[in-house]
Amino acid sequence: MTEAVSRPTLEAVAARAGVSRATVSRVVNGGDGVREPLAERVRRAVDELGYVPNQAARSLVTRRHDAVAVVIAEPESRVFADPFFALQLRGISKELTAHDNQLVLLLTEGRADHARVARYLAGGHVDGALVFSLHLDDPLPGLIHEAGVPTVFGGRPDRGAADRAAGSGRRARTGEERGVAYVDCDNRGGARAAVRHLLDLGRRRVAHLTGALDQTSAVDRLDGYRDVMADALGASDPRLVVESDFTPAGGERAMRELLGRCPDVDAVFAANDLTALGALRVLRESGRRVPEDVAVVGFDDMVPVAEQTDPPLTTVRQDIEGMGRLMAGLLLRGLSDGRDGRRPTTGTRDTPGGVILPTTLIRRASA
Amino acid sequence: MTEAVSRPTLEAVAARAGVSRATVSRVVNGGDGVREPLAERVRRAVDELGYVPNQAARSLVTRRHDAVAVVIAEPESRVFADPFFALQLRGISKELTAHDNQLVLLLTEGRADHARVARYLAGGHVDGALVFSLHLDDPLPGLIHEAGVPTVFGGRPDRGAADRAAGSGRRARTGEERGVAYVDCDNRGGARAAVRHLLDLGRRRVAHLTGALDQTSAVDRLDGYRDVMADALGASDPRLVVESDFTPAGGERAMRELLGRCPDVDAVFAANDLTALGALRVLRESGRRVPEDVAVVGFDDMVPVAEQTDPPLTTVRQDIEGMGRLMAGLLLRGLSDGRDGRRPTTGTRDTPGGVILPTTLIRRASA
DNA sequence: GTGAAAGCGCTAACAG
């Protein structure tokens, strides 16, 4: 029972099948150009010996690893407060698995770890990277660019970071971030839909509790809110926007402040479900009924949260797992494109820039 | 900017430093037995060339990878509903990073993936595995044992699985699971503390909403509840135990049933915070006050949940991140022990069996 | 279509 100590090699399989190592190698790697009877004999030998290729030896010559790093910046700890992270990882994992790639997880705890991650990526241990770094002015994208590893970002990187990643010296770009591949949901469009829904309900004093504004998702949702408010009501009352931070506690704080400023508020668009959760609590405390007195809409549709609030939360759904899958898919595609010729240093060859996934409004009882 | 195409090799460094490859290798790997001036010259060359060792080449000869697989059974999807998973991963990541090991994440979606995982582990791509598979009769532990990879489990494996993993043919063991390394929190002790607390509050009709009883943690918590009830009150009323499943919805269902069976219940020990959340909702609905009419205690101390319930939840805290760190630590230690001689097939050499981390009761307002 | 031979970049005896 302790014989697994040294695993069979190509050589062993070759011997057993009575062929050369080269032939076994061919069969193991798809089997083109090997006549059927021979191929069959090899396959049998592989089975009988329980042969599994040695990835290290293979990588050494092919210079490929069939492994992708997933980098998650720890300060992005919001990610630990909700299942966002887990879902995205699951999507990524599925896609990578489907293409026989391994997932190497790199969690960072701040500055100190950046260097470590950069070194690892530069070390050529993986074929590409999936990076979550949604904070403004995060140095990581720049470091990763220098590492020269094909990368797809999760969430729209901020412009400064994007330019650095694209290798441009100029900080300010006019248009969209070009040259940086990323996947995000339609934060702005989703926010628009939420606010429009509130307006359609007849509400006029529609407030917004923002997310942490050092993340692009929060900025984009705020922009969406403003789009619709400006459109519908002309100038919107700036007091209706309260900055918060994506947490329930932050939602409470912001809601309290809002109630102080604008006691007549009749609708709230919260930057995410957790924020809505806090807002709901404060609203109840203040004796207001939801949705009769104040309608509330969230964002994310964290189902375990949104379905369990009182009342159940109307919210904007994004396909988190789908985003993960898409990120991995884009990276893998870029990698196989780049197989010959020089590798693209960032994203895919004809880099698609950002891919934006749609959102949908889920109506429950809160609005 | 596109010259990173081929990275410098040991050879290149050796040439630049005017020494042999062996010397460079020595310096790179700790530098024992190389005289200082020489070592310094090598280090400079390394820096100048930006040399990073090729892990594949290294693994090929050392047969080590400095990589550990983390296997998470997806049906274990509870894990996606709360931050448990993320926290544990963070603990693991910290410990692995501290020892320069990489984390390869393997998520499984059920049976089909088991084979894939087993093959991967058997493939010798990693030095060890950390496995989360807390379900009764999960085949994974057995498969993993066959793969012959040193493993530490997260959560006490069930006896059947444990025996299989330990290579014993006999299914039923009398004592603790021996030979299988695992880390768990003191589920039973924590449950005892919770129930004792309720009793100390003067409650006598103390109910328990169980977790999913196909997981050892749920079984252990139930056992703890029974320990104390039997001790304090002699035989406890079996109607006070309602089976649930660790989810808020399950908690609601169970609580409703409990109220039907025993309207006079005056305390509830819920198998986890999510279950308590559901119970709280039903209690409120039914017009009961918490804790005045019914006191409630949870388990886990998922802070974002427990602090945000109404009233804030008294619960049993376990150090989730610490468990992750400990698991990784045990595995790594086992690996370095096993470096020479034959590798331990499961856990560390003098396998400690289970390591149980303490829990503490966190008093908030609900009990 | 198949085999023989030449490494991929590194470590680990073994000499010196």
Added chain:
DNA sequence: CTGTTAGCGCTTTCAC
């Protein structure tokens, strides 16, 4: 203490 010499297990021209 340092250098020389063999491979680790695999893929990949290049002949046959």
